[in-house]
Amino acid sequence: MSEKELGKVRLDxxxxxxxxxxxxxxxxxxxxxxxxxxxxxxxxxxxxxxxxELIRARVGRLTRTVRVLGLLERRVSAKEVPQYAEDLTPPExxxxxxxxxxxxPLFHRPKGKGRxxxxxxxxxxxxxx
Numbered sequence: 001m002s003e004k005e006l007g008k009v010r011l012d013x014x015x016x017x018x019x020x021x022x023x024x025x026x027x028x029x030x031x032x033x034x035x036x037x038x039x040x041x042x043x044x045x046x047x048x049x050x051x052x053e054l055i056r057a058r059v060g061r062l063t064r065t066v067r068v069l070g071l072l073e074r075r076v077s078a079k080e081v082p083q084y085a086e087d088l089t090p091p092e093x094x095x096x097x098x099x100x101x102x103x104x105p106l107f108h109r110p111k112g113k114g115r116x117x118x119x120x121x122x123x124x125x126x127x128x129x
Contacts, residue, residue: 009071011038011055012045017072018085020057020064030057054088062097065089 009017015027015036028045030036035058036043043055053068070084109116116124 007071007073008048009073010045011036011043011047011049014049014068014072015055015057017075018066019075019078019081020055020066020085021059030059061100062093063089064093 012024012028012031015021015030016024021027021030027036031043031045031047034042037056038047038049038053040054040056049068049071051068051070055066055068057064057066065088067086067088068084069086072084076084109120
């Protein structure tokens with residue numbers, strides 16, 4: 001084993017380095033909110049990651065399943081990620097996400113935004129709503 005593999009890496013840092021989350025703070029918040037499980041148990045951001053562990057992380061509407069193959073402390077390029085993490089996410093998850101995006105409305109007005117302004121109304125009329 002190399003020195004890098006013998007080291008200790010925090011879960012939030014590994015999730016960020018393996019490109020599961022875009023930022024380390026997002027990874028830490030997800031762990032604290034209970035959206036990350038290691039071997040079917042909720043994990044804290046400071047959990048020490050070990051090779052062979054199975055991680056399930058909820059990223060938006062997608063639940064990613066990843067097996068740890070190696071330890072990472074720094075973010076690596078997307079091409080290098082398969083050396084450290086095996087993506088076990090079922091293809092149905094990705095397919096479901098694509099279908100949800102396809103079915104989203106063209107125009108979305110956030111709840112609680114109130115009535116459309118005159119400008120909004122003109123844009124809606126232009127779009128045919």
